[in-house]
Amino acid sequence: MSVWEILIGVFLLQAVACFIREKMHYASIEKREQKLTEIEVTTTKICPYDNVDTVLALGSVVLVEDAPRVLLSSVVSMAGGEVSSYSKFLDRARREAVLRMIESEPKARAFYNLRLDTTYLNQGDSSSIEACAYATAIIPR
Amino acid sequence: MVGGEIESYTELMKESRVEATKRMIQQASELGANAIVNIRYSTSSISIGTSEILAYGTAVRCS
Numbered sequence: 551m552s553v554w555e556i557l558i559g560v561f562l563l564q565a566v567a568c569f570i571r572e573k574m575h576y577a578s579i580e581k582r583e584q585k586l587t588e589i590e591v592t593t594t595k596i597c598p599y600d601n602v603d604t605v606l607a608l609g610s611v612v613l614v615e616d617a618p619r620v621l622l623s624s625v626v627s628m629a630g631g632e633v634s635s636y637s638k639f640l641d642r643a644r645r646e647a648v649l650r651m652i653e654s655e656p657k658a659r660a661f662y663n664l665r666l667d668t669t670y671l672n673q674g675d676s677s678s679i680e681a682c683a684y685a686t687a688i689i690p691r
Numbered sequence: 692m693v694g695g696e697i698e699s700y701t702e703l704m705k706e707s708r709v710e711a712t713k714r715m716i717q718q719a720s721e722l723g724a725n726a727i728v729n730i731r732y733s734t735s736s737i738s739i740g741t742s743e744i745l746a747y748g749t750a751v752r753c754s
Contacts, residue, residue, distance in 0.1 A: 671736050
């Protein structure tokens, strides 16, 4: 076996591992979202409820780019267009951040004034993204 | 290389955000406020391995 064959083999294995990991993460996100369907999460600034306690809820996650995704995006960037693997990557990070925010306040019945903040963190050898979700948690008294 | 979550980084960002929030509250109480409304966070990657977290809001005094 030549060096190239080994390199291509390793790359394909990584690609499969990344694909499986993404599927598993989506499955976990969807399962947790199903449990929290009755909780109201909105970007509305004004809360219609009286007699409630309010607290700032925050959830964040840092995801690192994997090698197959970086390669795929650099191939697509030559021609332009949507990098769907990246859209999914960011979508996963944001949904995970929102879920963590909801889970951080188990007593809250609603979350108002939701805001999302996504940043690209440059670490030199690898790059990762951070998604942060924060809102006012409405807790009944 | 393999992707996934960096938990130590998530933890670091969380701690930094708490620190930024504390400093904002400190500043607001020096101004004589008893509440901060419309808080926003903003993050930027300054250089390799360094990021800045900014927390800002409107300090108010309710009577």
